Amino acid sequence: MSITAAMVKELRELTGAGMMDCKAALTETNGNMEEAVDWLRKKGISKADKKAGRTAAEGLIGVDSGLREAVVVEVNSETDFVARNDQFQDLVRNIAKVALAFGGDQAKVEHEKYPGNEKTVAEVVKDAVGTIGENISFRRAAKLSVSQGAVATYVHNAVADGLGKLGVLVAVETSGNAEAANAIARQVAMHVAATNPMSLDVDALDPAAVEREKAIFSDQARQSGKPENIIEKMVEGRLRKFYEEVVLLKQAFVLNPDITVEKALKDAEKEIGAPAKLTGFVRFALGEGIEKEVSDFAAEVAATVKK
Template identity: 65%
Template sequence: MSITAAMVKELREKTGVGMMDCKAALTETNGDMEAAIDWLRTKGLAKAAKKADRVAAEGLVGVASEGTKAAVVELNSETDFVARNEAFQALIAGTSQAALAVDGDLEALASSTFPGSSKSVSDTIKDAIATIGENMSLRRSAALSVSSGAVATYVHSAIADNLGKIGVLVALESEGDAAEVAAFGRKIAMHVAATNPLSLGVEDLDQDVVERERQIFSEQARESGKPENIIEKMVEGRLRKFYEEVTLTKQAFVIDPDNTVEQAVEAFAKTLGKPVKLTGFVRYALGEGIEKEQTDFAAEVAAAVGS
């Protein structure tokens, strides 16, 4: 039987499953709509689709490293409880490893092969949704690498090796001892976890952010009634202070507040006896930017009692 686009569309509307999966289901069942739905359910796809509208803002951030490369991944679930499920932890650990091979590219990661399996990362996650019974979402991934040196990793609020609520990568280029560079990089990664800088340096800052701050500082300074030339100096002074707060290299180093991160790197390079360059960082905090559904538990209980 010929499978038409209209049939695929109808099955997709009934199940919420992707077009390619719907076409495969109809092909397998010779166009029988109800049998196709059952086929999708046996594969766990229809179950996963029905959960797809539920907010997944919990879960875990995972990191993985190998040689001079490291990757970080965020995999979301609906509840924090699932984050303590060993199967979910194994899922994100494997996904983090897979991210290394694709340089953190999210689309490539989804279609890449899950370690120790013949299935893709995307299909492995679908299987886990059906097994664990919660919506899950592979939200983002990133990787950093250096030609020599180390990409240090750090996980804050870890609940298992390399899995937790905040994951950080810090890349340091150096010809010095890799183990020493990695140990120092971990200290910077801990700093990044604590301070959440907006960028590596001043030149990397989003210019829209800088301009917005400049406008705010200008309006504040003009309220003083001082001349324009004085206002300009006031604004530049406040911008310098802003840079010290939000750029990694200019921030006071948490472990040694008398020095900036930039100065700490210079001091470490002298101790190491080799140049060291801080080339990048990535910081993922679980669920940041996701609008979580707010529930009033007391209201829910009252409604249940009254029904």
């Protein structure tokens, strides 16, 4: 059977695969479009498996929000170049949509249907590896919601609407004006982006982290040779300073360093028209915790030439 340019074009539009791959698929399957799609998918999965070992520490953070709820997701690629690709950006947006509908559990989201597709999110991500040509991974997701009030989103270093290198969610619970609640929540989200607090309040701090700081402060204070009761007060003072540095509500508000975040929220209650409580925050920075490979560019070029 003769393979026409129109057939190749149709298969490209269906799969996003390259022209030569599409022509080969149609030739192998004697022009059967459905079989050609499967042939390419198998080839794409083969490519995906080969690339899965490569470090994906670039990519995008994506956010999406609805009525009193919002999500943030991280989808990684190998290069920043791919993060500027429209196909990759659409992938991140759609994963965020699924996460908004089904919650912030990454494993659960992976097994939900991808928008406008019979495949799951995990399957579409794997297919994208074959069409985009890099290792791509849906790394994590988180969701915040309130029964009343607002959940604001903030994206830093945005490359497109709702997509960037750092994403923050902040939830404010209140029976008052939701628009005013969203305004202060967004300001706090910008603050979180800048300061990266360890916890919302003192009680939420990791006890091990507190004990570690206490031990350091105690050792430092004992070197002064002062009595134990004085040392105890010195440690308490240094712990207070530690809380002011790492606890969100205790931090000096970036937009007005003369007051704390807690005070800024209290002041905002005048506009909100009711008591307001900051109930949670999430901060995703792209690639945090991923050990990036240090590549030898000359060796990479040499390896490419040998292939």
